[in-house]
Amino acid sequence: MADTNPRAITAETNPRGIPVAPFVDDVSDYVATRADVEATLKSFQEMISKYQYMEVNTQRRGAGLRDKIPDIKKTMEMVKFLKVRREKNADPLETSFELNDTLYARAAISPADTEEVYLWLGANVMLAYPIAEAESMLQEKLAAAEQSLANCEEDLEFLREQITTMEVATARVYNWDVVQRRKEKADGKGDEEGKTQ
Template identity: 55%
Template structure:
């Protein structure tokens, strides 16, 4: 079965409905299988949308942190030991405070799960750069997967409509044939 680079299966396009519908697999079963496939693709899409939302909030945070570390890095290069940096720092989403900070050449980074580690500024900048690159790559892959999933959902919905319309047409032909036989 054909898949995308991250393993999402490709939906088959039904060119000839008669090939998919047979005595062993009637229309109802084929339609149910198509609807199950659509449901699976939509489930994957919901998970991808959640991942995208998380990345959309994480990337700006990483960027902002990296910019601050780079600023501290630039201050540490030409600053003497007595120079203080006056800055605003965020206490809350809408609350900031003023602080005087003495550059130390070290920064503390939240790693998650209530863990904070102290890094030399250069190492922190390197770590944040790699985290940003990884997050951007994951975001790009997620966006590609979302587009791919939308295509697969559309394909399966078209398949469902084609099989359903074929079934309606077959029933009308059978009814017309029965009516014609009844008139004779």
């Protein structure tokens, strides 16, 4: 037996599991009686709050990825630079590197000594990788970060649509309730006038 309750929760979601907001086409089908209006409006406000919470978190995640992607690209460029210098057997490279926030040291890096690079993985963890492995790992991380950013942008658009849908549904239910109250009030006045005559 099929569920004909219009308020039944749909299992429809976007690819990352964010539920689709219910579209209220006919309020009288969605809200059985005026007594259900307050509970319906409350549930709609809760859903809007949840969507807004997801939107804020998705915006933060997107901002973090926008900061992270240039760092990955910069690191990948440096790994490629070292790889090219090693292949060409170029002269030693003179550089300054950071020891601490305000302390730098000068060094001469011979291409023969650049068999591996040290990469920060996060959480104060650094690992040594052969140059070719480091390059492929960074390419994978860059592709994953760019895909995550695209997903975040898609989710933000989806969440904005769901918030708008819920706000429209809230307005429709509220307006329907106002019309019903006016009808009841008009019906009540009409009955009282009939009794006084």
